[in-house]
Amino acid sequence: MTAEEKIKEAARTVFHKKGFAATRTRDIAEEAGINLALLNYYFRSKKKLFDIIMFESFQSFFYTMKEVFNDDNISLEVKIETFVARYIDFIVEQPDLPIFLMNELRNNAEELFRRMDLRNFFQASSFFKQYQERIKAGHPLPSLLHFLANVMGLTVFPFITKPMLQYVGDLDEPDFREFVLERKKLIPTWIKKMYL
Amino acid sequence: MTAEEKIKEAARTVFHKKGFAATRTRDIAEEAGINLALLNYYFRSKKKLFDIIMFESFQSFFYTMKEVFNDDNISLEVKIETFVARYIDFIVEQPDLPIFLMNELRNNAEELFRRMDLRNFFQASSFFKQYQERIKAGHPLPSLLHFLANVMGLTVFPFITKPMLQYVGDLDEPDFREFVLERKKLIPTWIKKMYL
DNA sequence: AAATGTTTTAATCAATTGTTTAAATGTCTT
DNA sequence: AAGACATTTAAACAATTGATTAAAACATTT
Structure with a gap:
């Protein structure tokens, strides 16, 4: 190297x-x-090095989402299942990533989002189209933004509050790992029930 | 002053x-x-001043939870409704608090939790007892830790990803405010449906 | 092997940062 | 009003930090 x-x-x-x-x-x-x-x-400079790391980290964080959300061959339900499972696996391998990103995105966020064409990605995604169709068909779904906040919140939040959950639940590292891995199956069932 | x-x-x-x-x-x-x-x-010193701020901030963050979770006169359902509504109002007034806490709790978290007697609080709370009874009565509830992670995730996560949600949804400040306030009604209904 | 260009090193620099000092100002007691 | 105590100020200090320099080591070309 x-x-x-x-x-x-x-x-x-x-x-x-x-x-x-x-x-x-x-x-x-x-x-x-x-x-x-x-x-x-x-x-x-330190700042230039940081900007590179920041961009790549954010990109890797959204790579899974991009891939899954743009797969035309799978249904909305399977998209959610796949997204949640792959996201949890991804964060288990990079546990510091969520807090790092949330924290550093307090500044300069918008420029980064523009560079990654974030808004356009969502609105042009297969996921977005399927979601709109589902609403047209009469399903009582919440706005896309609520839906996104819910799926991501249920998936990512436990990693952000890891120290607290570990303390309250008296979990060691393997316990915590088991806890978040359980959620790969649980979250999709919860999501489905939420929007009956 | x-x-x-x-x-x-x-x-x-x-x-x-x-x-x-x-x-x-x-x-x-x-x-x-x-x-x-x-x-x-x-x-x-800067550190001593910070420790005071940190302790008080964390305390204020859990004050609402303590009050609601220990009210013996209200049902589990009303506890959730009250908790979510009051929490959202609280964070709307202090929007920087969640990221600050999550970020700073990466270090020294355990000592702070011990000082606040966090584990004991949950296990001795009215909420905890009601939750256990509900499980005994045969309701298929997830473990308390999953439940906590879900309620808090749905409530707090949108504030943590505020810059991203604002950009993706093209929301200005009043729009975002409306977005999170809507969730005061939505989250309790979602939680109920999740655990049918 | 000499020359040329690239990479690595130890030493140093200038600016910033948390903290201290000693004097000045303000407040209260007698 | 004088003395005693608390508060505030401007200036300075020592340590840390990001960055630079000039020389050394290494590699490549001629």
């Missing part, structure tokens, strides 16, 4: 764990096992 | 908005309109 790759990987790890403001360039250099000056040599 | 009060209020504002690491003591002094040295005069 080249020094440049080592730095990027270390930056991702440390930024995800501590956020931009709490991260020192020296933390990244140490995590990467490289000389501090190489960070500026390859990436110019 | 005394200087000490001004500092605390300013500290709450700035810490909530930017988090501990991104906040400069000079930011707080400026926001409070006081001389920088007064911060250390009254609170010794």
Whole structure:
């Protein structure tokens, strides 16, 4: 692995764990096992390195959603099932990602959303069309935004409140893992029942 | 208002908005309109001031929950309705609070939870007893932890993803406010349907 | 092998940041 | 009003931080 790759990987790890403001360039250099000056040599500044990590992290966070929501061959129900299951698996592997993103998106969010063409993606997605058709057919669904907030909330929120849930439920790491994995099956059934 | 009060209020504002690491003591002094040295005069250090704000913020975040969950005179259904409505109103007034707490609770969370006796509170609450009785009576409820994660997720998550929801839904501030206030009525109906 | 360009290093810089100091101002007691 | 105490201020300090520099090490080309 080249020094440049080592730095990027270390930056991702440390930024995800501590956020931009709490991260020192020296933390990244140490995590990467490289000389501090190489960070500026390859990436110019802490901010420029962060912007790269931020963009890629946000992109990876929405990659699953994009893939599933744009698959024309599966129904709305299967989309939800697939989305929830893949999302939970994804976050289990990158547990720091949700809080990192929610926290850093407090600033500069809009520019990033524009760069990723977020609004257009949703409105042009197979998911969106299926949802609109379902409403036309007379199903009493809530607005798409409520629906999105609900599916994502049920899926992502437990990871964001992990410390609290672990303490209240007295769960160790394997317990917590089991807890969120259970939700792969539970959330789709809940969603279906919600909108009977 | 005394200087000490001004500092605390300013500290709450700035810490909530930017988090501990991104906040400069000079930011707080400026926001409070006081001389920088007064911060250390009254609170010794940035960290000690932060710890006070953190404790009070977390306490205020759980005050509503404590009050509602321990009211013996109302049913489980009314508890949920009351909790959701009061929580949404509360966060509308303090929109920076959820992300601030979730973010800062990544570190030192357990000590704070212990100080607030969080686990005991839930297990001794009227809500907990009612929930257990409902299960004994044969209702197919999920574990209490799933239930908590669901209610809180549906309630709090939209505030955490506010920038994204605003962008995707093209909502201005009044639109977003309307969006979350709608959920005061919607969430309790969804919760009921989920557990038919 | 000499020359050229790239990567890495140790040392240093300038700016920022949390905190302290010592003097000045204000307030209350006697 | 004088003295005692608390509050406020401007200035400074020491440590940290992001970034730069100039030289060294390494690799590639001629």
